[in-house]
Amino acid sequence: MQNPVRQSSHQITLLSDFGLKDVYVGVMKGVIAQITPNVPVIDLTHQIPPQNVLAGRFALLNAYPYFPRPTVHIAVVDPGVGSQRRAVAVEFPQGVVVAPDNGLVSGICQFESPLAAVELNNPDYWRTLSPSRTFHGRDIFSPVGAYLATGVPLQEVGTSIDPQTLVKLDLAPVTETAEGIRGTVQYIDYFGNVITNIPAACLTGKSWSVELPQQTLPQSETYSDRTPGHPVALIGSHGWLEIAVNEGNAATQLNLTYNSSVLVRW
């Protein structure tokens, strides 16, 4: 069987909470270009809310399936940078994720078993022997990711660790009762669409509605099922129950936020 990590990668993706105001992301791309100028670098997003590992976990989980293997994903939402948290590379069937070990990768782990994981402790693949205490994205994650994209084996860039020891960051579980399902808001997108952690599979083939404190939202199929300004509940493109307002902002209008509880009734 071929070892997917030894192949060179078709592309590198970047995900961070660095924003686009500064040159942090550009600098990471410069560091990558020094190592592998011909691998395209694709931005997943750099506007994860600062240090919101939960949002980063969701974003990475939702982008991962759409990239051809082998892709290297460099993900940096890293409130613990410079502390003792580990830096890791985790190999999955479709690609490798390079990230701090703070739960960022745990979303993908819910759906796919890691094939292998290493702690990034081989400074030969860092940008410098004295990495900045505050910018491992530049000094560790980007160069390691770039070297992995050139085909350097995973085991070269650090010591193998048990994938079971990776930090987990899990949401409040979805609970099913006789009357319905209770879940949690796991992400609010740019449009203000509210994405819960209730998977489509729990709802398909059934008839349901979403009960909010102020109102009940009937099951819809598309944003335009209702007139502009009115909320809809539907299976979103991510595959989870989603609450949206046609041409509006559901989070603001319905006063929903991260970790809000959402009740679906049969």
Next chain:
Amino acid sequence: MQNPVRQSSHQITLLSDFGLKDVYVGVMKGVIAQITPNVPVIDLTHQIPPQNVLAGRFALLNAYPYFPRPTVHIAVVDPGVGSQRRAVAVEFPQGVVVAPDNGLVSGICQFESPLAAVELNNPDYWRTLSPSRTFHGRDIFSPVGAYLATGVPLQEVGTSIDPQTLVKLDLAPVTETAEGIRGTVQYIDYFGNVITNIPAACLTGKSWSVELPQQTLPQSETYSDRTPGHPVALIGSHGWLEIAVNEGNAATQLNLTYNSSVLVRW
């Protein structure tokens, strides 16, 4: 004569109102990379005001002429996603636009006659036979655009339609009287520059001023014709009459917005 659509394209551009906070745009790039990893993908913008087809139409119209043929432009500002609105690909002399049929393409159509158009109803070129009801950018527009960029003929991706049937989204017309020209604000840019629909051609070689409720702006040639903080009226880089404030925000300062009326006096 060569058929421009059968050539593979030099690049794909993306335009949307998806913002850059989420991974929607990154996911579209992943889908494209699965089909044609070597065609560069260029972002036109993803910050069209949510569901503002008029702004998207303006942005697409203004970017189109600067790209070498053949380029594939994927444009997704799509308030009617999941409803009965058509999804289309429209071939112009310099490239193909893949978009919902809601007027997004009608700006280019004002200046260039479409060579051909198809409705995107061949699911062989979709990402999945069951596209999401809310994210055709990922499931229809991106894969179709990527296949077109590899040289798939336009007629392969759907049924031919008469370009005359494409939805038009036109601005209030520019009217000329003895005393001057009346036009409309068609776009407000990031700087707060106010772009009218009065074309340069109506003004060249004449002497004119812009009459606003509070003040009259003399004809200027460049932002720095006046000291910082003062408004100027000039022919903008887009080729339309533009109102700007040197080192300031004209829209806010002069209380102008989309569809505001603007009067030019000789």
Next chain:
Amino acid sequence: MQNPVRQSSHQITLLSDFGLKDVYVGVMKGVIAQITPNVPVIDLTHQIPPQNVLAGRFALLNAYPYFPRPTVHIAVVDPGVGSQRRAVAVEFPQGVVVAPDNGLVSGICQFESPLAAVELNNPDYWRTLSPSRTFHGRDIFSPVGAYLATGVPLQEVGTSIDPQTLVKLDLAPVTETAEGIRGTVQYIDYFGNVITNIPAACLTGKSWSVELPQQTLPQSETYSDRTPGHPVALIGSHGWLEIAVNEGNAATQLNLTYNSSVLVRW
């Protein structure tokens, strides 16, 4: 010795205050693609605060060292566009910067001597003989940068000028007294981290603290040295003294802004 400008470049970077709302940046990429479609274009940032040449100077200076030579950097923060300010290309050991001559390049000049400089007055390398008065980024800087990236020699694109005549934009100098060092805030980043102009070299091996009007910040090594919400003073990844708040916004919380004075005490 090889002439770095005659080599074709590995990549072009773009830096501007154009924002990402409009198609200005996309249009520049279209213009570049017309000339050299195969050179990757990397965004450093387009969110320099509008017309803030000082911030642009800092951003360019901090990105430049991370790019392999030869890179072409196109930098456009240009409040004087259309006025008599010069447009220039300045060659440094690692690459060429194409920019208005308003101090944008002067940050790099503090650390590296320019090898050569030209005024961009050869319209053969412009997009058009009649460039827009308001968008030299599209009509002059992008095409000239693209041609330089293809290997056109610097002297082809304009008349040689003495690098000493380039506009300087320098910060208030760092002053050292018996009790400590006084410097200035030179940049505020997306996180609200406050970057001073006091270089690491002045502080290494010493024990120091930062005295602010309301409080004294002890020397730290990483953001997470203190609990969330508390300010830290450390050597930032840029190599200057930086003031940050762990999981917070230092500029807002400590009321620091561009040009605020900062005192380090031994």
